[in-house]
Amino acid sequence: MKIKLTQRLLALAAMVPTGSRVADIGTDHALLPCFLIEEKKAALVIGTDLHQGPFERARQTVWEKGLEAYIELRLGDGLTVIRPGEVDTVVIAGMGGTAMRKILAEAPEVVGRLQKLILQPMTNPETLRFWLQEQGWVIDQEDLVYEDKQYYQIIGAVPLSPGNTVHCPFPCGKDVARFQELAPYYGPLLIQNRHPLLAGLLSRDLEGMQMTLEQLAKATQKEARLRYKEYAQRTEKIMELKQWLSVVNPSSI
Numbered sequence: 665m666k667i668k669l670t671q672r673l674l675a676l677a678a679m680v681p682t683g684s685r686v687a688d689i690g691t692d693h694a695l696l697p698c699f700l701i702e703e704k705k706a707a708l709v710i711g712t713d714l715h716q717g718p719f720e721r722a723r724q725t726v727w728e729k730g731l732e733a734y735i736e737l738r739l740g741d742g743l744t745v746i747r748p749g750e751v752d753t754v755v756i757a758g759m760g761g762t763a764m765r766k767i768l769a770e771a772p773e774v775v776g777r778l779q780k781l782i783l784q785p786m787t788n789p790e791t792l793r794f795w796l797q798e799q800g801w802v803i804d805q806e807d808l809v810y811e812d813k814q815y816y817q818i819i820g821a822v823p824l825s826p827g828n829t830v831h832c833p834f835p836c837g838k839d840v841a842r843f844q845e846l847a848p849y850y851g852p853l854l855i856q857n858r859h860p861l862l863a864g865l866l867s868r869d870l871e872g873m874q875m876t877l878e879q880l881a882k883a884t885q886k887e888a889r890l891r892y893k894e895y896a897q898r899t900e901k902i903m904e905l906k907q908w909l910s911v912v913n914p915s916s917i
């Protein structure tokens with residue numbers, strides 16, 4: 665029976681260029697590598713994991729599917745187990761944004777030879793978007809998935825080159841320029857394309873921010889008051905974005 669992926673993993677797979685050589689870092693169950701081979705999206709996949717348990721799980725799935733000839737599994741930390749030029753696409757999903765940034769930053773020889781990065785951070789997506797921008801990567805695809813009561817942002821990026829003219833600092837369109845400061849957090853393309861799930865993600869964040877604001881409002885220290893001001897401004901901007909997303913013809917406002 666063919667592998668059935670969840671929405672989140674399907675969205676990751678959809679960003680993989682057809683025929684690519686892929687490394688799935690932190691593969692765990694190896695469902696994505698198996699799917700990419702079964703669907704003939706990837707020519708080969710290297711699945712890696714830092715921990716023995718997930719590595720064994722991955723081995724089991726690949727063996728059950730009889731895909732050992734196409735999927736190589738390696739035990740090790742981040743991109744240290746990948747040689748430069750061995751793959752052209754790297755997927756890292758299901759880890760914190762800061763950990764993912766560290767994995768990328770520590771392997772410039774491998775990252776420098778890539779054609780595509782596909783990232784799904786569980787936290788701090790902004791840290792990855794800032795890193796991509798600093799390192800000359802262009803965010804060319806973004807998606808947002810709601811699964812198991814959680815929102816997942818997925819970022820696809822390509823290296824900046826004369827051919828990749830889609831490069832824009834966050835975000836590009838003139839009617840979304842006023843949301844520039846939110847773009848690293850909520851995605852320049854998710855905003856620009858008015859992703860249908862974005863308003864839900866904003867509402868969820870606003871709820872959390874409202875509680876933080878109430879706490880900060882009670883504090884008397886100067887630092888807390890400054891943070892309150894910062895948070896209040898951010899909340900207002902998010903509310904403005906949410907309002908903009910709900911308008912049928914945004915260029916009219």
Ligand SMILES: C[S@@+](CC[C@H](N)C(=O)[O-])C[C@H]1O[C@@H](n2cnc3c(N)ncnc32)[C@H](O)[C@@H]1O
Pocket residue numbers: 689690691692693712713714715718740741742743756757758759767
């Ligand atoms: C939550 S799972 C995500 C699995 C899969 N990528 C997905 O999105 O469904 C995170 C996996 O990353 C692995 N991991 C964490 N840090 C890692 C690192 N530095 N290098 C490789 N794998 C790592 C963990 O062992 C775990 O199996």
